[in-house]
Each structure stands twice: as C-alpha cells, then as structure tokens.
Amino acid sequence: MKFFITSSTGIPNIPEFVGTVEVDELLLGYCDSNTKMDVKHDIAKSFFIKYPERLEWYKQRCFHVFPNFFKSFTNDLMDLFNQSGGVHVLQRLNGCEWDDETGEVKGFVKFGYDGEDLLEFNPNTFTWIPLRPEAVTAKQIWDADKVMREYYKTAVTQNYPEQLKKYVDYGRSVLLRTELPSVSLLQKTPSSPVSCLATGFYPHRASLVWRKDGEELHEEVDHGEILPNHDGTFQMSVDLNLSSVTPEDWTRYDCVFQLSGVNEEIITKVEKDRIRTNWGKSEMTVLVTAALVVPALILIGAAGFIVYK
Missing domain, CATH: 2.60.40.10 (Immunoglobulins)
Structure with missing residues (x-):
C-alpha cells in the first residue's frame, strides 16, 4: 500500500495539494485541495461502505489537515535552505509492504524536496535518515520532535499494516488473483x-x-x-x-x-x-496491392477492347 502526496507552491493552474492511495499498483483513491475526491476502485468503494468513518477521515485530511500541514513543512524547509520564494515541491511516499506468506511487514516513509530525496524514516530505530548533506539539520530537528516520531512509529508499525490487510480482505478476488499474459x-x-x-x-x-x-x-x-x-x-x-x-x-x-x-x-x-514485424506488413501490403491491381488492369483493358470493338 502506497500513499503519495505532493504539495507545491508557486505553480499556477494545479492544486497545491494532491494525494493518492494505491494497493498493489491499483489506484484506489485520489483527492486534491480543490475539494475534489474520487474513489477509483470497487475495493475502496466496498471498504468505505463498511467503514464510512474512514472515508470521513480521508476527507478531513485531504481538504483540511494535510494541505496546511505540508504547507507549513514547506515553509520550514524554505527557511532552513534560505529560500525566499519561487516554485517549491514537497513530496511524501509512505505505506507498507506485507508478505502474507511469512507475515513480514515493512513500513516506509520517505520525503523528497524540489525533485531530490530528502529524508527517510528508519522503522527500526524510529529516527530519520538524511538522504543528502543539506538534510542533516532537518534530521536533527525532526528527531527531536517527539510528537512526529510517535506519529510515524504508530503509522508504520500499526496503522499501515492494519489498513493494508483490510484492503486485501475486501479486495481478495482482485488482489489475490493471478492472470497469465x-x-x-x-x-x-x-x-x-x-x-x-x-x-x-x-x-x-x-x-x-x-x-x-x-x-x-x-x-x-x-x-x-x-x-x-x-x-x-x-x-x-x-x-x-x-x-x-x-x-x-x-x-x-x-x-x-x-x-x-x-x-x-x-x-x-x-x-x-x-x-x-512492421516491415513484414509493408511488404505484404505491396504484394496484396499488386495482386489486386494486375487483375484490375486486365479487366479494364478487356472492357476497353470490347467497347472499342
């Protein structure tokens, strides 16, 4: 299961906040800060019918909580990198992988800023890993934030795995099928x-x-x-x-x-x-065309001869 969030500033004609959720590469839902929300797949529809409070939870975060949260994050990073304005993009990829045979679960959270990897959450130590030199200062600030640390610790160890298992349960006929190509x-x-x-x-x-x-x-x-x-x-x-x-x-x-x-x-x-092959088709087209044109010319010639007589 993957959540992908993009928050941007200074880009006209696109929403400042866009969020999606995927399970096994299937797009289940989409939302943006223009108050647009779209449940994309029957798996998600049946899930939200069973858990309507979960749909309301998504709406609150998509339209209110996350846009403000990520805008504040972007402003903090701009201050940290001494940026005064312009176009900036903050992205987060988070979720988990679940092996239903071994029971192993791997949660992940990764941030990117202005097109480059920034920080990654270590699910074992519950600390942040800087992915470029400029992110070391941000790591120290985020590591010291106990509320953020507890939030992501609970997310990768409990919330994400529970939610993924529920999606798989409701979408078993789709997600657990096999189709040969x-x-x-x-x-x-x-x-x-x-x-x-x-x-x-x-x-x-x-x-x-x-x-x-x-x-x-x-x-x-x-x-x-x-x-x-x-x-x-x-x-x-x-x-x-x-x-x-x-x-x-x-x-x-x-x-x-x-x-x-x-x-x-x-x-x-x-x-x-x-x-x-494309070239094989072209050669075949020439042969077929020739096969049709030659008899046609013979017929036209014969008709002309008869008219002449």
Missing part, C-alpha cells in the same frame, strides 16, 4: 532488436528474461519497466539484439516469463514466422 515477439525493422512483450498479467510481481541454450542472458539485453494496462493488468518487455547472430542460430534463443506464485514458465522460442 499473452507473449509476443516484435521487431520494427530487420536491423532492430527483437522485443519480447508480455501483456495482461497480474500481479505485477513478474520477471521476463532472454535465454540462450537455457542460460539467462545479460549482455545485448535491454529490460523495460513494468507498466499498467487500462484494465488493471500489467505489461513489460525485454529487447534482445540479434544483429550479430545468424538466422540459423535464432532458435537457440528463447524468452521466458515467470509470474510470482505460479510455477509454470511461459517460454517463447525465437522463430522467424513467430516474429511480428
């Missing part, structure tokens, strides 16, 4: 890398690698990020440069997809007729 081999031009694309999988904990003769490859390989699809599933791709490999040896390579919690691998072997 469709895997395709793509190539833009004959000299381009071969891209292995896996799309439509869930959850996002997955791996996609290239292998040669059963051994995982690391050279000539370019891994892409895991990206969300519009339907709540995910996609990822990994490219392999085969420009120095003869076509006869292509079959020694395969793309392997592995989804967390699923024992079976999806193995896609590199074969010429399995690669979808």
Whole structure:
C-alpha cells in the first residue's frame, strides 16, 4: 500500500495539494485541495461502505489537515535552505509492504524536496535518515520532535499494516488473483532488436528474461519497466539484439516469463514466422496491392477492347 502526496507552491493552474492511495499498483483513491475526491476502485468503494468513518477521515485530511500541514513543512524547509520564494515541491511516499506468506511487514516513509530525496524514516530505530548533506539539520530537528516520531512509529508499525490487510480482505478476488499474459515477439525493422512483450498479467510481481541454450542472458539485453494496462493488468518487455547472430542460430534463443506464485514458465522460442514485424506488413501490403491491381488492369483493358470493338 502506497500513499503519495505532493504539495507545491508557486505553480499556477494545479492544486497545491494532491494525494493518492494505491494497493498493489491499483489506484484506489485520489483527492486534491480543490475539494475534489474520487474513489477509483470497487475495493475502496466496498471498504468505505463498511467503514464510512474512514472515508470521513480521508476527507478531513485531504481538504483540511494535510494541505496546511505540508504547507507549513514547506515553509520550514524554505527557511532552513534560505529560500525566499519561487516554485517549491514537497513530496511524501509512505505505506507498507506485507508478505502474507511469512507475515513480514515493512513500513516506509520517505520525503523528497524540489525533485531530490530528502529524508527517510528508519522503522527500526524510529529516527530519520538524511538522504543528502543539506538534510542533516532537518534530521536533527525532526528527531527531536517527539510528537512526529510517535506519529510515524504508530503509522508504520500499526496503522499501515492494519489498513493494508483490510484492503486485501475486501479486495481478495482482485488482489489475490493471478492472470497469465499473452507473449509476443516484435521487431520494427530487420536491423532492430527483437522485443519480447508480455501483456495482461497480474500481479505485477513478474520477471521476463532472454535465454540462450537455457542460460539467462545479460549482455545485448535491454529490460523495460513494468507498466499498467487500462484494465488493471500489467505489461513489460525485454529487447534482445540479434544483429550479430545468424538466422540459423535464432532458435537457440528463447524468452521466458515467470509470474510470482505460479510455477509454470511461459517460454517463447525465437522463430522467424513467430516474429511480428512492421516491415513484414509493408511488404505484404505491396504484394496484396499488386495482386489486386494486375487483375484490375486486365479487366479494364478487356472492357476497353470490347467497347472499342
């Protein structure tokens, strides 16, 4: 579960405060200081029907508490860094990870300021870790704040884990499902890398690698990020440069997809007729067009001859 908050000053036409909550990369809710609140997913809707006081808690913090709290934080940091004005952005990423097999819970809180990491909360010592030299002074101030320390200590050890477990309980059919992807081999031009694309999988904990003769490859390989699809599933791709490999040896390579919690691998072997290409389509279009145009010209010629006669 991740809460992501952005507080800004000096930027026109956008809310000064924006907050979101995600569970397993699914956006459950959004709010901003323009009094806009949007419950995004059925998991959150059923959760708030059961716990309407929790929805009211979110509203109070989104529209009143957090905007003032983060604005005050920003002013303190501006004073600390001797900044008089201009555009400034304070961000916080917080939440927890829960392994439901081992029971292990890891809470986290991290602040960023003006595009750089600032401070991170240590969930073991309940003190702040400076992430850049200028943050050492801020660490000393925040460590001395007993109220803030107790707030985040309770959050990472109790509040976040309890809330995540409730979300999982209400969204069990969605969050605990597994969906295997469709895997395709793509190539833009004959000299381009071969891209292995896996799309439509869930959850996002997955791996996609290239292998040669059963051994995982690391050279000539370019891994892409895991990206969300519009339907709540995910996609990822990994490219392999085969420009120095003869076509006869292509079959020694395969793309392997592995989804967390699923024992079976999806193995896609590199074969010429399995690669979808843009340039192949263009050539096919020319052939089809020629196949249609030639008979048409013959028919037109024949019709012209008959009319002439």
